Amino acid sequence: MNNIKLKYDPNLSVKDNALKCGVSESAIRKFIRINNIDRRYDAKVAKARLIHKLKKEQPDMTLAELSRVTGYSVNTIKKYLLTDADASKIDTNKVSTFDFTQPSVVIKTVSDSQDEILYNILRLYVQRDTYDCDFTYSVGNFYVNLKKPQLRFDVNPQSDDIQPLSEAYNIRPNSLHSAVVDLPFIVNVNNNGNFKSKIAKRFDYFHSEEELYEANDNMIALAYNKLKVGGYLIMKSMDVCGPSKQIWVGNYVQNKAAECGFVLEDIFILISQTKYLYTSGLKQRHARKYHSYFFVFRKAKKHK
Ligand SMILES: C[S@@+](CC[C@H](N)C(=O)[O-])C[C@H]1O[C@@H](n2cnc3c(N)ncnc32)[C@H](O)[C@@H]1O
Incomplete structure (x- = not known):
């Protein structure tokens, strides 16, 4: 499992992760379950990071251009530009579910x-x-x-x-x-x-x-x-x-x-x-x- 842990990429689908890691899809699903990885949340973080990155690199890009480049709707772009690209500001490698070398747990009640x-x-x-x-x-x-x-x-x-x-x-x-x-x-x-x-x-x-x-x-x-x-x-x-x-x-x-x-x-x-x-x-x-x-x-x- 540790090998997979190192290669697991939250940007990829389960199928593509399996191909990348050279293991079965069920092994990837098991890894996701055991590590309490919230794929939906990670996907949102990935989206937000991409939009923020593009905007930072090219501040003059309009919403329409961002939409064309990313494939997301203008409303989605607006929504993510209003949110923080990072899950947390705490300076530690444990804080982000997006950190695929250290997938941390979803916060539970x-x-x-x-x-x-x-x-x-x-x-x-x-x-x-x-x-x-x-x-x-x-x-x-x-x-x-x-x-x-x-x-x-x-x-x-x-x-x-x-x-x-x-x-x-x-x-x-x-x-x-x-x-x-x-x-x-x-x-x-x-x-x-x-x-x-x-x-x-x-x-x-x-x-x-x-x-x-x-x-x-x-x-x-x-x-x-x-x-x-x-x-x-x-x-x-x-x-x-x-x-x-x-x-x-x-x-x-x-x-x-x-x-x-x-x-x-x-x-x-x-x-x-x-x-x-x-x-x-x-x-x-x-x-x-x-x-x-x-x-x-x-x-x-x-x-x-
Ligand atoms: C359960 S202990 C706190 C333990 C602490 N969180 C720890 O991590 O070690 C409760 C504390 O409340 C303090 N305390 C007791 N009565 C109090 C009062 N009336 N007003 C304020 N503090 C009080 C006690 O001195 C005690 O240190």
Whole structure:
């Protein structure tokens, strides 16, 4: 398969790729399937690149001439001239499905890897190699495979290179392109969790539902204030099943963000391998939660 990987050309049909690679068409189809290659998307990128290339080489070419040379309609030419020729501006060889030496996966709504989700949000929305700021940095598990944000805060800083959250309020308003928030999701009313230290214990969970809501409100407001218009807030969230009822934190966060002036651009769902569950008695009362969300909010033009 690796040989084919090197020769596969998204500009060619399956048949022509098979001829070029000297393998069967079904081998090419299998390769496309295994590598999650989106041929339709690649075809669009190829079209856009050709049109942009011609226009760059001969800026005086009219739409009609471009149409004649490429064989595409004038409307198609217009449409593609208005779009970016590249899938992403992130400077890495992993980002384009069009890069046939590195066919990367189509961006999906679900994943069992938060690294993949964070990477895909950069690729699809933020279009930079990392996020500007993280308000809940903790130990930085989000950045095992990504560059650390320049601005790192936490209400309970765990190392010298993390600033106390209170400092984040000094960031110039409307200045950030992107910010990340990942608050605790556990509400431990009885304060009897089995946690590491007293300080960690204080910040690993909320003592009440009210505290959870308040923390989410504060983070959304802080992010709104510091992001520029068009900037992105990436917020991890999870619904929880408490002792007496379910708390739909995800819905709360979505509503609050909209109220504040954010537009929900996307939702990525992280499928968990390990579960967070509350077990009371033997009878299962609700579906066990095996997922959390990464919301992508964009700061809209006007505060409602
Ligand atoms: C789940 S951890 C974040 C993990 C982090 N994303 C990482 O990659 O390592 C939650 C963080 O939220 C912080 N936190 C707890 N309560 C908070 C509050 N009320 N306001 C702001 N941050 C809080 C904690 O100190 C903790 O570091």
